[in-house]
Amino acid sequence: xxxxxxxxxxxxxxxxxxxxxxxxxxxxxxxxxxxxxxxxxxxxxxxxxxxxxxxxxxxxxxxxxxxxxxxxxxxxxxxxxxxxxxxxxxxxxxxxxxxxxxxxxxxxxxxxxxxxxxxxxxxxxxxxxxxxxxxxxxxxxxxxxxxxxxxxxxxxxxxxxxxxxxxxxxxxxxxxxxxxxxxxxxxxxxxxxxxxxxxxxxxxxxxxxxxxxxxxxxxxxxxxxxxxxxxxxxxxxxxxxxxxxxxxxxxxxxxxxxxxxxxxxxxxxxxxxxxxxxxxxxxxxxxxxxxxxxxxxxxxxxxxxxxxxxxxxxxxxxxxxxxxxxxxxxxxxxxxxxxxxxxxxxxxxxxxxxxxxxxxxxxxxxxxxxxxxxxxxxxxxxxxxxxxxxxxxxxxxxxxxxxxxxxxxxxxxxxxxxxxxxxxxxxxxxxxxxxx
Numbered sequence: 001x002x003x004x005x006x007x008x009x010x011x012x013x014x015x016x017x018x019x020x021x022x023x024x025x026x027x028x029x030x031x032x033x034x035x036x037x038x039x040x041x042x043x044x045x046x047x048x049x050x051x052x053x054x055x056x057x058x059x060x061x062x063x064x065x066x067x068x069x070x071x072x073x074x075x076x077x078x079x080x081x082x083x084x085x086x087x088x089x090x091x092x093x094x095x096x097x098x099x100x101x102x103x104x105x106x107x108x109x110x111x112x113x114x115x116x117x118x119x120x121x122x123x124x125x126x127x128x129x130x131x132x133x134x135x136x137x138x139x140x141x142x143x144x145x146x147x148x149x150x151x152x153x154x155x156x157x158x159x160x161x162x163x164x165x166x167x168x169x170x171x172x173x174x175x176x177x178x179x180x181x182x183x184x185x186x187x188x189x190x191x192x193x194x195x196x197x198x199x200x201x202x203x204x205x206x207x208x209x210x211x212x213x214x215x216x217x218x219x220x221x222x223x224x225x226x227x228x229x230x231x232x233x234x235x236x237x238x239x240x241x242x243x244x245x246x247x248x249x250x251x252x253x254x255x256x257x258x259x260x261x262x263x264x265x266x267x268x269x270x271x272x273x274x275x276x277x278x279x280x281x282x283x284x285x286x287x288x289x290x291x292x293x294x295x296x297x298x299x300x301x302x303x304x305x306x307x308x309x310x311x312x313x314x315x316x317x318x319x320x321x322x323x324x325x326x327x328x329x330x331x332x333x334x335x336x337x338x339x340x341x342x343x344x345x346x347x348x349x350x351x352x353x354x355x356x357x358x359x360x361x362x363x364x365x366x367x368x369x370x371x372x373x374x375x376x377x378x379x380x381x382x383x384x385x386x387x388x389x390x391x392x393x394x395x396x397x398x399x400x401x402x403x404x405x406x407x408x409x410x411x412x413x414x415x416x417x418x419x420x421x422x423x424x425x426x427x428x429x430x431x432x433x434x435x436x
Contacts, residue, residue, distance in 0.1 A: 001403030007312055010436050011274060012305075013098030014326055016401050018333030020096070027306050033100045034299050038133040040091055040101070046080050048130060048151050049220035051122035054080050056216050077122045084125040085353070089342055092326050103136045103302060104128065105322075106273050108354075110266075111147045111189060112361035113156045115354050120156050124354055127152035140266065140296035141257035148185065148253060149223045151214045157181035157359065164210040164231025177231075182206035184359045185256070195261035201238050207231040208242055208252050263291040269364070270301060275310050277317065277365045283308045315405070315435040318366035321349035323436060324378060328428055331401040332389055340388050349377055379429050386424035394423035405432045 001022055008026035009016045016022075023029030046054075054076035061075075095101055113120050113127055120127075131150045135143035147153050154160040159181035163170045170176060182205035186197050211230035214223050225246045235242050240255060242248040256262060267287035271279035290304045291297070305311055319327060325345055346352050350369070356362050363369070389397075394414055398406050410430040417423035427433060 003404045004312060006403045006405050007315065009098070010327075010405070011311065011315060011317070012102060014092065014095070014101060014323075015098075015328075015330045017094065017096075017330040019400055030099045030306055031303060033097045034103075034137045034302060038100060038104070038136065039095070039097050040104075041129060041133055043087060043091065045084050045087065045125060045129060047220075048123045048126040049222060051077065051080065051126055052151060052214070052216050052221035053219075055119065055122040056221065081121055081125065088125065088128075090336070093329055099302075100136060102274075103298075104133055106270070107136060107143065107298075108132050109356070109361040109364075110269065111143075111153070112356050112359050113152045113354070114356045114359070115352075116357065117156045120152050123150070123152040123155070135298070137299035137302070138297075139257075140262075140291070140298055141254055143298070144189065144253055144257050145250075147189070148181070148209075148249075149212065151221075151223070153181065154212065154214055154223075157184055159209055160213040162206065162210050162212075163229045164207060166233075167210065167229050167231055169226070169229040170231075177203065177206045177210065179203060179206040180359075181212075182209055188360055190256040190262040190265070191259055192261060192265040194265070195238070195259070197238055204235045204237050205252065207235050208237070208248050211246070212249060257296055260292065263288045263296070266291060267301070270305060271308075271310075273364050274305050275308060275317075277367075280310050283310050315432075316366075317436045318369050319434055319436045320362065320364075320369055321351040321374075321378070322346060322353070324434065325349065325381075327433070327436075328382065328385055331397060331428075331433075332385070332392065332424075334388060334390075338388055338390070340385055345381065349381060350374055378434075379425070382428035383421065383425045386421040386428065389420070389424055392420070392424070394420055394427055397424065398427045401427075402432055407432055 005022055005026045008023065008030055012030055058075045058077055092101060108128055111132070113124060115121055115124060127150055131143065131146040131152070135146060151160075157180040158178045161175070162178040162181070163173065163175040165171075165176045179202055183202045186195075186202060186205060187193055191197060208231075211226040211228075213226050213229070215221060218224070227245070230245065233244055235248065235252075237252060240252075242252045242255075264284070267284045268279050270287055271283045275283055286308065287301050287304055290301050294300045325342070329339060347355075351362060394417075395411065398411065398414065407430070410426065410432060414423040414426050417426055
């Protein structure tokens, strides 16, 4: 394994799985992964409509059995969600489309929807399948539309019930705006604060998005623009006027998606995630230019990452807990019946799946993951996992997984370890394994 292949597997991938065949041309291998549809979509799974229907029926049951139902009893949503998460974990551990999967998780974190808002559980996995995966190699504006209309985001950022104060529904109910989705779209999803938008711009955009909701009582439940809840009249955002109605929201999102500040924001985040905690300005400028000249083509931007000289320099990023867990289990490549349970692992390591504490998602810098207690938890978990490895040869795992990235000092420490388990623990907690 040469260094470029090792970098392709670690920096842009999920880590080598056992002794999987190595690509002869790492850039071509990564490029091919962005062709065609996401292979994970072929696995299927419940839709957002299925999730909302399950949630609706659970709610009916709770109302009918108020004061009697056992809160711990299985529900339709829980029964639907659990196998979906198991299938996702299995896919990540076995997929060869590693770069594509890394991009899926990057964009899912960019457009964070968190299970901390409990009602999102029913539509979390459909959100990945319907709003993220189909657009990873498409246009940013299409992903933005899919995200902003998806029940998961409408629930998480409370836009489903946002009502224009002067709309028929607002005048009747005296309900008003909820600015959450408008604020996070401007601040996190598109422009970023560097664009200089104001609180008035947030309020105006929230008016634009009034009526963007869904109807859970339809069969099937689906997105719905509620005209009677939409704030009447034109709205002005950063000097741009947008018309009344659903077309105003479409025009606003189209404008935001192609704004220079959005291109710069997305470019910075992509380079930070894949290249360096402190994004090199030249690398950011290259990705930004590609986004500008292609009108937000995400495949083109992803492929430009592979052409950055900085992308093939020594690895400096620290694997997040999620990256670390999946890379570890891929490296050991244990049969499914020999793998340790993942229940609670991500929470123990500080990154429970799809459970970010805030809408800005999980952090992407080493300093946020490298605290003493956090690193000790990684050591404890690595030792626990190493106990499942049976008669695996730690030196062979090290060579197979890291190739030229393996430091002689780590190899020597492993040779002097008191047991196979200790040697594997040293490998999994070594600086070179922790980096990506």
